[in-house]
Amino acid sequence: MNTADIRLRVLETDVAKLRLANEESKMIDTGIVEVLTDLRTEVSELRTEVSGFRTEMSGFRTDMDKLRAGQDELRAEMRTGHAELREELSVVKRSVGNLELSMKRVEGDVAELKAGHIELRNLVAGLVK
Numbered sequence: 001m002n003t004a005d006i007r008l009r010v011l012e013t014d015v016a017k018l019r020l021a022n023e024e025s026k027m028i029d030t031g032i033v034e035v036l037t038d039l040r041t042e043v044s045e046l047r048t049e050v051s052g053f054r055t056e057m058s059g060f061r062t063d064m065d066k067l068r069a070g071q072d073e074l075r076a077e078m079r080t081g082h083a084e085l086r087e088e089l090s091v092v093k094r095s096v097g098n099l100e101l102s103m104k105r106v107e108g109d110v111a112e113l114k115a116g117h118i119e120l121r122n123l124v125a126g127l128v129k
Helices: 003-128
Strands: none
Touching: none
């Protein structure tokens, strides 16, 4: 075997190795493409979920704003109700005070009537004797 044959066999071996490496590279590239496709699908699904979450968060914020507005309304109504109750309580207290004064007058009048009645009885008793 001469040098040219040896070189030819070495070249053929190198070509065979390169073909194998090329096939392996193609398989690796195919695997990479599949993984990238899966990743793109996952990323797309995640984007859809994130978009859904953002929509839900927007809805939650709207609901929270409504709840805050409702709370503010309730607080205002409570303040108004408290003011009205205080005013009514003040009116009731004045009425009770007025009623107490009227009762004292009536008690005074009743006492005067009793005294007059006793005096009248005494006069009548004096006339009957």
